[in-house]
Every structure is written in C-alpha cells, then in structure tokens.
Amino acid sequence: MASQDSLSPTAVPGGRQQRRREQTRARLIDAARTLMAERGVDAVGLSEITEAADLGAGTFYNYFQSRDEIVEAVAEASVESLGQSMDALTAEMEDAAEIYSFSLRHVVLKAITDPLWGWFVVRLGVAHPQLIEILGPRAARDLRKGIDSGRFTIPDIDVATSCTFGALLATLHLVLSSKTEVHADELFAQTMLCMVGVPSAEAQEIASRPLPPLPEV
Structure with missing residues (x-):
C-alpha cells in the first residue's frame, strides 16, 4: 500500500501544492509584466509587484532571487x-x-x-x-x-x-x-x-x- 507521503500533494507531479506554486508564480509574472509595460522595467519596485499580484511582500523571494530574475x-x-x-x-x-x-x-x-x-x-x-x-x-x-x-x-x-x-x-x-x-x-x-x-x-x-x-x- 502506498504511504501517506507518496499520496501527498507535494509528492504527486502536478499535485495541488505544485499547482498553487505555479499559479502564484504566474501571478507575479503577470503583475510584473503589466507594471513594467506601463512604467518601464527599472521603475518598478519588487514590493509593487507583490502588491499588484495581491500577495505578501515576502512572497516574491519564494520564487525569484532578484529583479533581474523576474x-x-x-x-x-x-x-x-x-x-x-x-x-x-x-x-x-x-x-x-x-x-x-x-x-x-x-x-x-x-x-x-x-x-x-x-x-x-x-x-x-x-x-x-x-x-x-x-x-x-x-x-x-x-x-x-x-x-x-x-x-x-x-x-x-x-x-x-x-x-x-x-x-x-x-x-x-x-x-x-x-x-x-x-x-x-x-x-x-x-x-x-x-x-x-x-x-x-x-x-x-x-x-x-x-x-x-x-x-x-
């Protein structure tokens, strides 16, 4: 019988947690693209990206290390x-x-x-x-x-x-x-x-x- 760990969302490719991570990353990318299109790449702060994506300020660093990376x-x-x-x-x-x-x-x-x-x-x-x-x-x-x-x-x-x-x-x-x-x-x-x-x-x-x-x- 499969263990509980093997059935968890994190263990299954495409599981719920992975889908949530992909959705959150996509929200950050979409927010960054919109802001950068409106004002320019260097005029957008990281906190503005998370705010536009309706995410906590610290969430950014769970997905990207820097502005250049996003x-x-x-x-x-x-x-x-x-x-x-x-x-x-x-x-x-x-x-x-x-x-x-x-x-x-x-x-x-x-x-x-x-x-x-x-x-x-x-x-x-x-x-x-x-x-x-x-x-x-x-x-x-x-x-x-x-x-x-x-x-x-x-x-x-x-x-x-x-x-x-x-x-x-x-x-x-x-x-x-x-x-x-x-x-x-x-x-x-x-x-x-x-x-x-x-x-x-x-x-x-x-x-x-x-x-x-x-x-x-």
Whole structure:
C-alpha cells in the first residue's frame, strides 16, 4: 500500500501544492509584466509587484532571487513563446527574404493586437540583454541564411542584427504611440528587406504576401 507521503500533494507531479506554486508564480509574472509595460522595467519596485499580484511582500523571494530574475522570467514568458512559434512557422521555408519578412510582420502585429505586450518589449528594449538573448540568435540565423543563399547583401551580421532590433523597437513605439496600424507590419518588413539588399519592388511584393498564422507550440 502506498504511504501517506507518496499520496501527498507535494509528492504527486502536478499535485495541488505544485499547482498553487505555479499559479502564484504566474501571478507575479503577470503583475510584473503589466507594471513594467506601463512604467518601464527599472521603475518598478519588487514590493509593487507583490502588491499588484495581491500577495505578501515576502512572497516574491519564494520564487525569484532578484529583479533581474523576474525580468528574465517575464521576457521568457512574453517573448520566447513567440520566438518558438516563428521558428515552427518558418522551419520548412526556403526563401530567407520571406522568413525575415514573416517574422518581422508577426512581431509588429503581436504588438498591435496586444499593446501591453508591445509596451513591455519597447520598455525592455536593447538595454536589457534578455530580449537580445531570446530573439538575437534567431535574427542572426535568418540574416546569415540570407547571406549564404545570396538573397541578402550585408557587410556585417552583428551590425545588421542591431539595426533590425533598433528599427523594430522604434517601429513598435511608433505604432503603439500613434496608433498607425494600417499595413504597419508590411511597411516595416518592406523597409527592412530593402535594408538587407532586396530590390524595392521585390521587397514590396514579399512584404505584402498573405501572412500565415503562427502555429501553436
């Protein structure tokens, strides 16, 4: 017969206590993302996060050791899932220009449809390495594929990656601030395709192609 310990919530994967811990952690992450989107990453205190999550002040340290750790968790929860979905979408695509275009368009559209997410990404910005660590290797990979296939003309991948991120954050800020949403994703993708050496007319055609939905991952 199984012992009482083996039947306790802490002993069973997915037990009640584990689910409660996951729910509490998710509340902290959601509260942090909302506050950081509204005011900026560095303007939010840890006590404000626990208050917004309706939790005791000491609860934070049961789940995170520092502000940097929760920022990493928020970035991962907010951005990594999008990156994985874009990976799945473009995995079988051959044309680097189409991959680059579709990925950029989906990020812009994500910000338009979920402004809270968009503001978090804008305010996280390039000053925090989490965003670069999540999306940087993906952007560099797509740019290198464009170079290797002869699709892109780029003198330096690192500089091109930085230009992509800088332009992306500025565009998201513009879209979120001015509500300039009509074809913003296509215009941004077209501009960035031109930046990497795709002829203007072709860049316009690629950027205006029907955009496949992101798969669930």
